[in-house]
Amino acid sequence: MTQSPRIAIDAMGGDVGPEVMVAGAALSRAAFPEIRFTFFGDEARIRSELSKHKALARNVEIIHSDEVISGEAKPSQALRRSKDSSMGLAIAAVKAGEADAALSGGNTGALMAIAKVALRTMEGIDRPALSALMPTLGDNDVVMLDLGANTECDAENLVQFAVMGAAYARVVLDIERPRTALLNIGSEDEKGTGMLKDAAARLRAADTLPLDFTGFIEADRLSRGHVDVVATDGFSGNIAIKAVEGTARFVADLIRQAFTSSLRSKAGFMLSRPAAKLLKNTLDPNFHNGGVFLGLNGLVVKSHGGADANGVRNAIGVAAKMAIADITRKIASDLENFPKQAIEDAAE
Structure with missing residues (x-):
């Protein structure tokens, strides 16, 4: 559990890209002042948006990526291109322990496919x-x-x-x-x-x-x-x-x-x-933005592709709360305490 989570953000995902992702990150620091970010995507565009948010820039790392998973890409195509894409790199940061959660507003099917292959499902969970x-x-x-x-x-x-x-x-x-x-x-x-x-x-x-x-x-x-x-x-x-x-x-x-x-x-x-x-x-929907892929060995949050800065802020808030509370550990604990024999008896 960490009180200063690092969120890996696919800056190129969604309908707008770095403009709303960076602005949303800046807004989120009012509720989570200790939060840190790593942005993945076009470095020049990300830095241009960061210049509008000086306070945020001090808590940000940027990893450049030329590859973007399009909204029309099939999951199989996204998987083949995931290694060097902004979406794939954000999820890889979670797998490597370099981030506590990944956030993307990109292609939902692609995000699910990449996350499932990279992070795998938790023990006791068949499907996320x-x-x-x-x-x-x-x-x-x-x-x-x-x-x-x-x-x-x-x-x-x-x-x-x-x-x-x-x-x-x-x-x-x-x-x-x-x-x-x-x-x-x-x-x-x-x-x-x-x-x-x-x-x-x-x-x-x-x-x-x-x-x-x-x-x-x-x-x-x-x-x-x-x-x-x-x-x-x-x-x-x-x-x-x-x-x-x-x-x-x-x-x-x-x-x-x-x-x-x-x-x-x-x-x-x-x-x-x-x-x-x-x-x-x-x-x-911006006020309820932030879907979570539960059941993976790592935290991945999906933002609406059309979310505005407030919507991204709310999605980041979901990611931060999940990371601080260590939701993966809580799910694992519940599964360990699951009364399997009673359930097997009920199913017969």
Whole structure:
């Protein structure tokens, strides 16, 4: 555990590149003044952006790279080019112990492939999962995983996702025993596939874990604040998160149209501006930026490709919190204490 983590940043990833990655790093130092950075990418462009942030420049190392993994690159192509790319070098720094976490806003599939090959999965974990925070009406966000790293899963994978998600929630949300559920087509025990029922039985049997398994949850309840962690396969999770994000944009656009439809509406907007600002902050993905690949022997965080500087700041905050709390060790400890015999009995 370190109180002054070093974050390896793929400065070339994302829609904008060094401009927002450097600006986001500068903003993050308000919450984490001891944080240090290593930027990987076009040195001239990185130094140009650093010239705008003098205080940040004192805590930065730059490793030049000409190679950039494009957003269209297939995972297999990215792997072949990873050795000298800004993305690959950032992950390699984590593997070598030269950084506590890697951050990229680049190609998600490429990032997952490179990270999995370089860092390998933890003992006791079959597949890593992409996790992220979603806003809710409750006091806390909800951790959801997997969001697309694995399109096909079995019951054991779902159980592992639940364990990893709960460890993540304990760190990020500061909840001692996160309420954990499995995404399903209904909340009743008889609903769903055999795989989901099997996973539920295993989690109910694991009563010594630091989580409270609450059963199944439907997609329309994800944002109600009733649970802290939702585990699902990557196919369903990716569809669910994109549906939620699309709905959020739809609602925001409807409100914008409503407030600009007439002079009376514009006057009403002036009176409701504080509420409108709160709504915007809740729906803006930049305020919940930073997905974590859990289950690897090293910490890798994915930023939205279109994130602005505030979004990058939040993603760096996630990486810093995970590094300081040593999330990998917490997951390993939970897996070691997993009551395997009870789970095997439940699965029979």
